[in-house]
Amino acid sequence: MPESSRETPTVLIRGTGLLGASIGLGLRAAGHPVLLSDVSATAQRIAEDIGAGTAWNGEDEAEIVIVAAPPESTAEEIAAALSHHRHAVVLDIASVKASVLTDLIRLTEADGSGLSRADLGRYVGTHPMAGRERSGPVAARGELFTSMPWVICPAEHPDAGRLSSDAALSWAEEIARRLGASIHRMSPGFHDESVALISHLPQVAASMVASRLQDAPSDALELSGNGLRDVTRIAASDPNLWVQILSGNSAAVLGILYGLREDIQRLIGTLEDPAAPGAQADLAQLIAEGNAGVARIPGKHGAPPRAFSVLTVIVDDKPGQIAAVLNDVATTGVNVEDMRMDHSAGHQVGMVELSVLPGRRDELAQALNEMGWKVVQS
Ligand SMILES: NC(=O)c1ccc[n+]([C@@H]2O[C@H](COP(=O)([O-])OP(=O)(O)OC[C@H]3O[C@@H](n4cnc5c(N)ncnc54)[C@H](O)[C@@H]3O)[C@@H](O)[C@H]2O)c1
Ligand SMILES: O=C(O)C(=O)C[C@]1(C(=O)O)C=C[C@@H](O)C=C1
Numbered sequence: 001m002p003e004s005s006r007e008t009p010t011v012l013i014r015g016t017g018l019l020g021a022s023i024g025l026g027l028r029a030a031g032h033p034v035l036l037s038d039v040s041a042t043a044q045r046i047a048e049d050i051g052a053g054t055a056w057n058g059e060d061e062a063e064i065v066i067v068a069a070p071p072e073s074t075a076e077e078i079a080a081a082l083s084h085h086r087h088a089v090v091l092d093i094a095s096v097k098a099s100v101l102t103d104l105i106r107l108t109e110a111d112g113s114g115l116s117r118a119d120l121g122r123y124v125g126t127h128p129m130a131g132r133e134r135s136g137p138v139a140a141r142g143e144l145f146t147s148m149p150w151v152i153c154p155a156e157h158p159d160a161g162r163l164s165s166d167a168a169l170s171w172a173e174e175i176a177r178r179l180g181a182s183i184h185r186m187s188p189g190f191h192d193e194s195v196a197l198i199s200h201l202p203q204v205a206a207s208m209v210a211s212r213l214q215d216a217p218s219d220a221l222e223l224s225g226n227g228l229r230d231v232t233r234i235a236a237s238d239p240n241l242w243v244q245i246l247s248g249n250s251a252a253v254l255g256i257l258y259g260l261r262e263d264i265q266r267l268i269g270t271l272e273d274p275a276a277p278g279a280q281a282d283l284a285q286l287i288a289e290g291n292a293g294v295a296r297i298p299g300k301h302g303a304p305p306r307a308f309s310v311l312t313v314i315v316d317d318k319p320g321q322i323a324a325v326l327n328d329v330a331t332t333g334v335n336v337e338d339m340r341m342d343h344s345a346g347h348q349v350g351m352v353e354l355s356v357l358p359g360r361r362d363e364l365a366q367a368l369n370e371m372g373w374k375v376v377q378s
Contacts, residue, residue: 008032009063011175012056012085014077016047018132018139019093020068024052025142026179035062039069047137061085064171067092071244075103082108082119089171090123095195095241096248097125097153097188105157117157121165124172125153125188128181129199133236143180150181153188196252201260203234203242204253210235226342308337308355311365314374317350325352328371334364351376 008031013020016038024034024047034053038044048055056062065081065088067074074094081090094100104123108115130148132139152172155163164172173183186194210232213221246253263286270282315321322341329336338355356364365375 006063010035010061011053011064011066012037012060012062012081012088013053014038014065014067014081015069015073016043016052016137017068018135018137019128019144020066021047021050021052021137021140022142022144023066023068023093023179025050025140026145027175028053029142030178032178035060043137047140050137050140052137052140062088064088064175065090066175067094070094070241071096071100071248074100075107078104078123079107079113079115082122083114088122089168091126091172091175092123093126093128094248095127095199095245097127097151097191099248101125101153101155101188104155117160117163120155120157120163122168123155124164124168125155126172126176127151127153127191127195128176128179129195130181133234135238135241145176146180148181149184150176150179151191152176152183152185153191154185156187192249193252196249196256200246200249200253201256203237204246204257206232206235207237207242229342309358309361310353310355311361311368312376313352313354313368314376315350315352317348321350322352325354325368325373328368328373329354329364332364332367334360334367 010033011024011027012035013024014037016024016036020036020038024036028034028051035056036044036047036053037056037058038047044055047053062085065085067077067081067090069077071094074092078090078092078100081088092100104120107113108117108120128145128148128150130145130150132141132144152169154169157163173185176183209228213232266282267286270276270279273279274283313325315325326336326339334356336354336356340353342351342353354364368375
């Protein structure tokens with residue numbers, strides 16, 4: 001446990017949108033007093049109303065400040081927090097890390113900043129690898145971070161080496177842990193290279209696939225199944241946020257896009273003459289390489305990839321059905337590892353897909369059947 005005046009110090013959250021309000025909900029549940037502040041009075045009031053914390057009066061001291069503003073405002077907000085709260089640990093959660101740190105160092109070293117390099121000892125850059133395709137406090141969830149990775153990037157100076165103090169680092173990790181996340185410590189540069197591949201490329205790919213649908217005939221769209229939904233969920237993300245993320249990490253994203261461009265060009269060449277010698281093997285290789293890549297995505301808490309068994313429960317499309325299914329599952333003692341809900345086009349039923357450990361599937365299916373649920377195993 002890091003040294004602090006209290007076990008559950010007061011946390012000020014600056015930026016009370018999706019992430020800020022989710023952190024507020026989670027930290028309040030963990031016993032922290034939480035203060036909220038946002039440039040948008042509406043976002044701040046909604047966050048207060050959903051129980052993420054109470055309004056900051058603009059003066060009170062906090063022991064920990066979490067900047068959850070958009071990336072373009074993050075460095076300035078960190079500098080302001082370091083100035084205002086002279087003893088606080090200051091964290092940010094922006095999706096890009098190296099550009100925020102560079103801007104922060106520049107602001108700190110500017111004449112008249114009132115900050116010194118020593119003040120940066122109280123700063124740690126972080127990034128929860130959890131979110132949603134929706135913005136704003138209305139979409140906030142206190143459990144958003146449970147079992148998800150949370151990156152901790154000790155601040156480093158190009159000439160002076162590591163800046164973040166041990167005390168600040170251990171508070172950053174403690175906060176992530178209290179929100180249920182798993183800790184991954186790395187440099188800002190390695191973080192940005194990594195998220196270009198596992199977060200920024202998927203966003204670009206989803207947006208590009210979904211943009212093809214804009215002018216598609218509605219008869220074609222009515223055939224949409226899970227394949228399309230799986231690939232396009234994040235295409236609903238906020239353009240304003242993603243402009244900032246992609247331009248803040250452009251070099252790393254570009255490196256991946258160059259490789260992708262080669263793959264697409266090759267695929268186009270193959271499909272232009274699929275009967276040519278070697279073409280079928282090329283196509284098989286494309287899919288097989290995808291199989292190999294997807295098999296490397298780890299499970300929860302960085303555990304090795306694990307295939308879950310899925311069973312589908314057919315429910316009436318009316319309020320309270322998902323809660324009723326989950327309540328009955330809870331009585332069986334079988335842990336649900338993942339869950340999703342789908343609707344069957346043109347039918348008044350929903351399909352609740354439950355992922356469970358393979359050894360528990362049959363037992364759960366039988367128990368749910370006995371309780372009167374209609375279960376389909378896939
Ligand atoms: N959305 C995600 O999935 C996700 C996941 C991890 C990290 N992040 C990062 O978290 C941060 C917030 O993202 P979000 O999804 O919660 O966005 P959001 O749009 O839901 O919320 C951002 C909030 O910040 C407020 N704000 C803007 N400028 C501000 C300033 N100068 N000071 C204080 N508040 C300010 C806005 O009014 C808004 O309420 C971003 O830096 C983003 O990169 C987002
Ligand atoms: O699950 C989602 O909806 C997300 O957008 C999450 C996601 C991600 O790519 O994993 C998106 C961007 C953030 O920087 C962190 C998390």
